[in-house]
Amino acid sequence: MIMAIRVRSRAGREWLLTEEVGSGSEGVVYAVHRAPGLVAKVVPRPRDPAAYRRRLDRLLRQAREPRTSRLLPAGQPPRLAWPLEIVTTARGTAVGCLMPDLRVTHQPLECLLSPAARGEHLPAATWATGLRAAASLAELLADLHAEEYVVGDLKPENLWVNAAGAVALADVDSLQFVDGGETFPCRMRSAGYTAPECVDSETLPDRASDSFVLAVLAHQLLMDGLHPFHGHPADGSPYVSFDDNLLRGRCRLVDRASVVLPRFAPPLDLLPAGLSRLFRRAFDAAGRRDPSVRPSPAEWARALRRELAPGRLVACGRDPGHWHSVDRPWCPWCDQRARLAREVPAPRRRTKAEPAGNAEPAAHAGPEANEPRAAAARGTHRRGAVASHESRRGGCRDA
Template identity: 35%
Template structure:
């Protein structure tokens, strides 16, 4: 009797291919449905909750269309199969060990004295930057294919449950479309673009960019960009007005009426492009959506931050190094001086002499302004950054470098023609090259790694050891 009762309590559904799934705990809930775990660790079920028959059929046709689209290579838990009647929903696959991003925001302690420790406990700045980088890359790739995501919010972004990792996926792909949805202004409270909240515009790639900016600001500072003192201390109508775009954001350069003094300040990122991008999005882009930064711009800025982030040997938090550190850099959280063992890799473009008559002329080196830092115990892949329109495509010509106990190790990767130079001596770099820790500081000349043929324009990475 007990066994029979247990079986009867199981909620089972089937897909159109005949596979059966047990609906277990609820994972997330949104405006259109509920996501459940199943007996399979990497299989989820999305159930559509709208009872309107026309809405159900329209939704089902859209999901059927979505299953036939090329979404390969994207970190999206895309629909694999529809549920069999009378159910409305679909099956999707998601790697194990991921949880909603909302949990990262909900778990934050707002007390000022606890903020640094809590920020570190949840992975620090580096993890947040890498989560946002993966999210920006996915949205950039989606937009490059002529599609938009739609209802972007912390409940449909899934990240690693281990703070040491930053794997990031999008689920709930119901709103993905080739164009603005006809008549659809669905959005999650706090994350909808002002024109969508007001009902003046449909979802588009520009509304995706707004939602991403809100998420990015909130994840990095644990403040909503429009919930400052004016909103938090005011009546509920003030918050509604702010989300409609009627109040300034918390760091508005022209109007400080809605400032915010809680949690982490934007100065945490002052040595990056992010403050300017936030300003463009939340000021110029508040009423002119076309002024908002593209996802490619967000991606480029985030990658540059990741390359200049280091771990403090004092408190263990991660901080951003300034582009120019002639003065001594220190940890944002504890003021401990930056690790003096950091190695700086600077990128240059080499322009060889244009004619044979000048073949003995020195190669001209033009600094790109890109600087990548490597800390003991870490590794980095030095990759050429392509123009933003194709920023999601990584080239083959790059190098992996690690900094271990014995020193620096340089690993050339496949399809990569490399040369290493110090002073006048240049030789091909065809296999692993090690630089011993004990040799550090013994040479005045900088090392240069040439990526490509020496007689042609190519990238040079310069560093001192």
């Protein structure tokens, strides 16, 4: 049985919230009865209730200002789940807001990052879709930065994508911004999606830290979900987390010998040369140490759009679902499929007469095979997780 929650706006209008569709570290997201285009985020116990109300007040007011209205073009798929109305529960103990339901037009970004979910929920998606999504995300971030917003907690769980590769951002109430001389900070941190200067630090995010995480997400979108700091340390030390690899400079794209990757990792030369250079600027020692040298979202957007220009994408002649850059003379996906077939032969079927002890042993997967499992246990490998607005329930929405 679903327990309904009644909320009220300051003007006295009431809405009935029905099933929970997501939850996160701060709030719970509910469907709104008889309002299919809306959801409501309710924060039961804000850390600072007065500050949270002021934050929502400012965001609602800014929606009518030129700097924000440019981010919310009418008549187009939403780019931001911007708060529409402040609501409180009957006792006034919980506060929240109504916002657009991105499930109507989009799928969670994780459906594009996970091969299994992509096949089920975005079956027409190809490498070109990931390229368009990376460009769309870079453009969205560039536009937010131009209007002096910092995302701060940029991660797959807060991002949505449609079949055309257009990206939208949820959890807008956690944006960092300044209004009337007051700073509304973003203090959230997500493992694997935090710039090095903000890991284990109280340092507030800024445009450069957003730019670093943009590079991480672009890498995942172009490399079949592979995190750029994925891999077991090649020196034999134990794997701890993506963030540990980041702080120690373990990244295949920067130093091939620094990590051992699983067999399913796409080849490095899948990336166009121009994009590889941008990734190295973001992830090498200088980019990790000096935020000012990282490519900006605007630079990423220009580079990614160049790769989408006519003549830059090539369709595989053998598999219509395979697309790749013209920089690659043959299909990397067919190459990878053939390589995996050679390296992992099908198990030999044992006959009834053959004793179990003679069964062919499983192929040794090597230490890298356990890394996704170990990372998931630490909350840093999220490719299979799916959430709604904060933390989506029930997997990717059916297309």
